[in-house]
Amino acid sequence: MNPARVEDVHALAAAMPHVTALEGPKGNTVYQVGGKSFVFFRTPQPDARDPETGEKYPDVIMFWVESEEDKDALVHDASTPFFTTPRFDGHLSVLLRAAHLDRISREELTEIVQDAWLARASNRRREKWLEG
Secondary structure (H helix, E strand, C coil), X not given: CXXXXXXXXXXXXXXXXXXXXXXXXXXXXXXXXXXXXXXXXCCCCCCCECCCCCCXXXXXXXXXXXXXXXXXXXXXXXXXXXXXXXXXXXXXXXXXXXXXXXXXXXXHHHHHHHHHHHHHCCHHHHHHHHHC
């Protein structure tokens, strides 16, 4: 397996068409298509903490998904490092710690990033990309 890395998240997200990379006020990167975020490097938040130390995770990445079913499939598959928190109930996204990226392959990450882009791109952009 070719394990995924943080650099791969940035490269894959930036390589999608019509993408803008923004820097948040705390230096976190947000990738958008048509003004809609699809990959979001979160700042430490109180909803994602180490259960042992209580420390906020400093490395959570949010990926949009197309449906609640897609979210459930990723979050409930014990072989993947994806998770969610009650704060994101009803939100079409999954979370992943950068420290756990090596638990998925670069190929799996490619699919996750492309699916995130597809979940947020306009119908016209989706159709054009899927045709290509």
